[in-house]
Amino acid sequence: MTGPAEEIAAVFADAGCNGWLHARVVGHPARLSVGGEQPVVPASVYKLVLLVAAARAFDAGRLDPLERVTVDPRTATPGPTGIAALDDPVEMTLRDLLRTMVAVSDNAAAGTLLRRVGLDAVQATATALGLADTRITGGDAELYAALMDETGTRTVAEAFAVLADDDLSRPVHAYDPSFGSATTAADATALLAAVWSDAAASPEQCAFVRSALAGQTFRHRVASGFGSAARIAGKTGTLGALRNEAAVIAYPDEHPVAVAVFTHAARSDPSLPRVDSAIGEVAAIAVNALRIPSYQH
Numbered sequence: 001m002t003g004p005a006e007e008i009a010a011v012f013a014d015a016g017c018n019g020w021l022h023a024r025v026v027g028h029p030a031r032l033s034v035g036g037e038q039p040v041v042p043a044s045v046y047k048l049v050l051l052v053a054a055a056r057a058f059d060a061g062r063l064d065p066l067e068r069v070t071v072d073p074r075t076a077t078p079g080p081t082g083i084a085a086l087d088d089p090v091e092m093t094l095r096d097l098l099r100t101m102v103a104v105s106d107n108a109a110a111g112t113l114l115r116r117v118g119l120d121a122v123q124a125t126a127t128a129l130g131l132a133d134t135r136i137t138g139g140d141a142e143l144y145a146a147l148m149d150e151t152g153t154r155t156v157a158e159a160f161a162v163l164a165d166d167d168l169s170r171p172v173h174a175y176d177p178s179f180g181s182a183t184t185a186a187d188a189t190a191l192l193a194a195v196w197s198d199a200a201a202s203p204e205q206c207a208f209v210r211s212a213l214a215g216q217t218f219r220h221r222v223a224s225g226f227g228s229a230a231r232i233a234g235k236t237g238t239l240g241a242l243r244n245e246a247a248v249i250a251y252p253d254e255h256p257v258a259v260a261v262f263t264h265a266a267r268s269d270p271s272l273p274r275v276d277s278a279i280g281e282v283a284a285i286a287v288n289a290l291r292i293p294s295y296q297h
Contacts, residue, residue, distance in 0.1 A: 004032060004285050004286060004288075004289040005032070005033075005034050007282075007285050008021055008034045008282045008285050008286065009034060011278050011281050011282050011285070012263070012278060012282065014278070015263075015265075015274045015275050015277075015278035016265060016266045016267065016274065016275070017243075017263040017264060017265040017266060017275050017278065018263065018264045019034070019035070019261065019262065019263045019264075019278070019282065020034065020035040020036060020038055020040055020184075020185050020261070020262045020263075021033070021034040021035070021036055021185055021259070021260065021261050021262075021282055021283075021286060022034075022036025022037075022184070022185035022186040022188070022189045022259070022260050023189060023257055023258065023259040023260075023283075023286035023287060023289075023290055024189045024190070024193055024257070024258050024290075025255045025256075025257050025258075025290050025292055026192075026193045026196045026197055026248070026255055026256040026257070026258060027197060027255050027256075028255050028292055028296070030290050030292060031290075032286050032289055032290055033185070033186065034282075035185070036184060036185040036186040036189075036260070037133070037184050037185075037186050038184060038185075039133060039177040039178070039182045039183070039184060040177055040182065040183060040184060040185065040244070040262040041174070041175060041176070041177050041180070041181065041182065041239065041242055041262075042134075042136075042181055042182070042183045042188075042237055042244065042262075043237030043238055043239040043242050043244055044105045044110075044140070044235065044236060044237035044238065044239075044244075045183065045188060045235055045236070045237035045244050045245070045246050045260075045262075046136050046139070046181050046183075046237070047101055047102065047105065047110050047235055047237075048188070048191060048192075048213075048235045048246060049122055049125060049126055049131075049134065049136055049183075049191065050101070050110065050113060050114060050117060050122055050136075050139075051098055051101070051102060051209055051212060051213075051235075052125055052129075052191065052194075052195065052200050052201060052209060053117050053121050053122040053124075053125035054094065054098055054113060054116075054117050055200070055201040055202075055205035055206070055208060055209050056121075056125055056200075056201045056205070057117055057121060058201075058205055059201050059202045059205050062121075063094060063116060063117065064094070065093060065094050065095035066093050066094075066095065067093060067094050068091055068092065068093055069091070069092065069093075069094060069097065069112060069116070070089050070090070070091045071083050071089065071090050071091075071092065071097070071108050071109065071112050072089040073085070073086045073087065073088070073089070073090070073108055074087075076107075076108035076111055076112065077107040077108055077110065077111035077139065077140045077141040077144070078107060078108075078144070078156050079105070079106065079107030079108060079140065081104040081105060081106055081107075082100045082101075082103075082104045082105075082106025082107075082108060082109055083100065083106055083108040083109055084106055084107045084108035084109075092109075094113065094116065095208070097109040097112060097113055098113060098212055099212050099215060101113060102212045102213055102215060102216055102235060103212075103215045103216055103217055104217055104218075105218075105235075105236060105237075105238075107139075107140045107141075110139055110140060111139055111140060111141050114138075114139040119136065119137075119138065119139075122136050123135070123136050126187075126191075129190070129191060129194055129199075129200060130190065131183070131187040131190060131191060132187070133182070133183060133184045133186070133187050134182070134183040134184070134187045134191075135181060135182045135183075136181050137180050137181050138180070138181065142180075143174065143180065143181070143239075144156045144159065146173065146174065146179075146180065147159045147163070147172075147174050150172065150173055150174070151163075151172075160240065163239075163240035163241070163268055164240065164268050164269065164270055165268065166267050166268055166269070172240070174239060174240065175239075175240070175241065175242065175264065185246075185260040185261065185262055186260075188246040188258075188260035189246065189258040189259065189260050190258075191246075192246060192247075192248050192258035192260075193258050195209050195210060195213075195248075196210065196248055196256050196258065210233055210248075213233035213234055213235060213247075213248070214231070214232075214233035216233070216234055216235060216236070218236050219232075220273070220276045220277075220280075221236055221243070221245040221261070221276050221279040221280055221283075222234055222245045222247040222249070222259065222261065222279060222280055222283045223247075223280065224276065224277050224279075224280030224281075225277075225279075225280030225281050225282075225283050225284030225287075226249060226280070226283075226284060226287075229251060229252070230249050230250065230251055231249070231250045231251075232247055232248070232249055232250075233247060233248050233250075234246055234247025234248065235247070240268050241264055241265045241266075241267065241268040242262070242263065242264055242265075243263045243265065243272065243275050243276060243279065244260075244261065244262045244263065244279075245260070245261055245279055245283075246258070246259070246260035246261075247259060247260075247283070249283070249287050251291065253293060253294050253295075254291055254292060254293055254294055255291075255292045255293075255294055255296075257286075257287045257290050257291065259283045259286050259287055261279045261282055261283055263275055263278070263279060
């Protein structure tokens with residue numbers, strides 16, 4: 001018989017990717033790790049740290065969640081979804097910008113919020129919450145600038161076309177956690193557990209963070225491994241051959257389980273549904289191995 005760690009490793013291998021997973025039961029010491037302490041590139045999972053940093057700024061009175069800001073997609077960080085995909089300026093509250101940043105991984109919203117919250121405050125949030133292996137060096141705009149510089153391209157679209165080339169022979173710094181933002185799957189689940197236990201910010205703001213994460217529209221990764229009985233809230237991240245998600249799965253009358261999955265595929269195709277579904281499959285293996293009734297402490 002094989003255990004869950006061996007099953008997870010086999011799923012990653014079958015999908016043609018390297019993978020790192022960590023899962024923990026909220027309010028209980030149970031854990032499961034498959035390379036969960038190794039550094040990985042967060043891609044848009046960094047927006048989870050930004051979301052919590054904004055919530056803490058609301059608590060401190062440094063930012064007003066009802067403050068209205070205008071985002072112009074023509075000058076904002078580019079992206080395929082949300083405000084970034086529009087033609088005309090949009091006015092929103094900071095609170096609603098956070099929701100769209102999470103719901104559709106809106107880069108324009110994230111860039112605006114990162115400037116308002118401040119990069120130092122984002123890193124300070126990671127430090128204050130004990131995420132010793134998490135380093136946020138910038139947002140999507142900084143990542144794209146570095147990627148264009150490294151690939152010798154002039155636009156984000158050109159840079160991603162280079163990333164999508166499976167014949168690219170040299171390593172890309174964007175895939176190496178030594179060169180930019182980095183985290184671990186264990187840090188990602190620790191942050192989620194802090195949110196679900198009201199330790200990351202005030203109970204009011206933790207409830208807001210949970211609500212925002214529950215509004216994510218993407219269901220092709222972690223959520224693909226679970227049926228309708230599970231409530232799932234999380235944040236995906238994608239960059240070329242990297243496909244990630246950190247999420248919390250909650251069944252009725254059970255402790256919630258935080259799970260984070262980071263992958264690096266052998267191929268760089270823009271669409272890799274086998275890797276996406278593998279993320280859901282390994283998440284389900286981990287969560288099913290850790291499910292505990294809520295009356296057990």
